[in-house]
Amino acid sequence: MKTLLGLAGTLTAFAIGSIQAAPLTATESAERDRFAAREHDWRNGAVVYQIIVDRFAPSRDLDAKRALYPAPKTLRPWSETSKPGPYLEDQKLSAHELDFWGGDLPSATAKLDHVQGLGAQVLYLNPIHLAHTNHKYDAFDFQAISPEYGTRADFKALAAEAHRRGMKVVLDGVFNHMGRNAPKFQDALANPQSRWRDWFAIGPQYRGGARVWTAFQNLPELNLENLAVRKHLWLDRDSVVRGYLRDGADGWRLDTAFELGHAYLRELTDAAHREKPGSLVVGEIVNHPAAWLKSIDAVMNFTLRDLLLGLVRGEMEPAMASRLMARLVDDAGVEPLLKSWVVIDNHDIPRIATQLPDLPQRRLAQALQFTLPGAPNLYYGVEVGMTGGADPENRGPMRWDLVRDDHPEMVWTKQLVALRQQHRALRIGDYRAIDAQRLFAFERHTDRALETRIVVANPSDQPVRERLLVRNAHLMDDTPMVDVLGLVPDSVVAGFGPGFVTVDVPPRGVLVLAPRPKDLGGYSRYKRVP
Template structure:
């Protein structure tokens, strides 16, 4: 039974309990108002509980530490980038390099720009003023490459970035701003240069031998992630490995949580598997109740919970992108979204990250060069159930293609008051954070033949947010059914984005007729207290 059905069942059961022993069925004997109040009470409790959980609907800002802010102490740490590593100037752009067979990686993986945790802390005002609730960092543990997905030692912060004390200071600073800190956990594999792997590779009798999987069937002699020779996979079936990663009190997952971080984003979580993910999540929650575990799971999200709290929304991202570029029409997109939310459950959906671009994809402005389509995609990102995940620089309209181009240094010269992309992003963040229904509300489709339309709603009529979009290339006039029994006939709907220039929109017997241009988007709220002193919402919450 999903959450929506459970709450309905709970409400009806509560209403029925009040009429026990009346001789008739509970539903028939219970007054309509009593049933409605019981239903509302059950829903109200659910939304209030969600509001107390920071993980629901949080706005997440993602940062590559090496590329976010220039270090003030760069000259003093140049020795940390010995050849063949290269330290680039901040205004240089990443370019694809050549394969280095001895190192078993590409040369652009060891190009650096010198950012660190201290320089990041100096730019937190930008992240906070954008409206982010959570700062998420790509891996910061000791590793050879710039991306740090090839861990050498999880318990040590890469010296180019700083120390564990810097992590504690960053967490404390963020908490003082009312924000949270999430780190990237790369626990499926380590780096070939890790001392434990070198020892294991050198001797079959070494105690670390069983931490990895060796055999002649593997190129290079060991099982590696996605055949990347620099990334030998950990043998998670070995209890000692799990003890080191998350099971023991001094483990990686638990010790960083004690340092002050608030959660983990797990790299290639689908490879870790549900059983070990569930163990890791339980360990994190035991160490720090209310901490967040988000899995990078490209699969359909159904059935990956409660092994993780949320997922990185690969499926949702593809639905959004393919809808705005015309590969999926509005009715099909509506069916896909409705099915995914229904089968996944609203609770894990709210904790899942809704992203349009990150360190593995082309930047948003490059992936969707048409501004109309891009803005439509962003509206969906901030209004569909979940936690919007912003990749540093996308709010500024930074460009960047495939790896490594999307990992360019932050363009601070673009962070100006007249930057239209930044202004639009701030408006969407403010909208999302300011609307209870967008942060913690349920989801249901609005009936439409040609438009993609849905509602985010709570137990209160005044919270309802109606989202109506036209992803097609033609003007569309359609009649939309609003299946919300609390929205009164004649209610004026107020545009929240300031994009509507037509006649005032009003609900007529739960129907709304609207004409939208290509890429047109409406985010509407009911006006429950019109001027003049009279409201027909006086007895409807």
């Protein structure tokens, strides 16, 4: 496996040997510059590791924090999993929203070795601001950090340590609503003359007295049409968005981003870029992403998720999936898709091991997650095969007792991350569909012919042989192709050309093919192409 992965880095050097590089045309030079710019942008194709601070790592001093979890909150032992609880009418929420495990920012910082060891480049934190519940989507104060998580200084320390390791940090911005028990909202609800009254939509026409998010009485919506609200959240220099960027955050993931609307998303994104050029604003947008990507850097690509899962579950024919994927890339554009997160599971979705209990099927889905355009999102615990159904079962405490170097899921996760790190086309390459009937096939390519990678997946339960046309004019006739993923043992495609490749893919199998020029005694067919 190591030999195959290492092979890719030497292909170009082997091909040109000591031959002086041919001059580039103007078009080739522009292509080189385009891909170089992509490569220097950390947002493109990064591996994202997501954590819930309360559930990621046990506090090093839990006894000192017990007073921060007064009833009806419950502090659970780390060995206990997360389970649904009854609805609490007086709290306007469910009991499991008040179950805590005691993780905090210092304990998360202490586990950065683990995240870095997986090869992840971005740490994404679910909300950390002051709130009542464990999930923190019911903010009391966006500027303050929940005391059970730590302090603003603790966040700065985490960001500094992540940066020292070459990693970035993305925070969760919940700017569509606050919490019902937030002092601003309580004052606005009780006092018609409150300075916060027009921060919310309040009136008898609303059940409960105020407009709330999706009928959840604990989540009153913010009135973003009020300029003062937007100044507080993202426009002013000391706003939430800009202040945390100065403190070390490198970007924001926006909760229910589509509800902010195009104009405010653009305004927020521009404000973030003014504060920190090159920062990332990625939106939780479940809709088709194309139009939204004009207002924001990237999306959590749920359209791609549904397409991917439909394919691997056999709910969508490969040929149809290929057409839809090509349409998605054409509609949205590859540049923002490279920055968009490829999500299979997260805090709102059952864990992948629960969604796809069949191991070969799961391996196929994850291989596609790491080879299709975008930034793969790893939800904490996937590397040890954590299971869990719908919220809150998918939010259990991290299983550190399962973490070991030889855990099969850990080995596989590191293998996928290494594949992406060592193959430039998989991180920043363009996408081109390959026509097939029974296989899902595509090409990732850059400005360098020998960096081309051809991905061929067979979601069926039968072996498939197909002859495929690869429309890459710079892949030379009679170039062998070798599988660099290694999921299918001993897979070498004997020859390529003229433009065709014949592949044999076992059931639930996937190949990632790289060109390997023949040793022709110093001669190379690739000597005068990029």
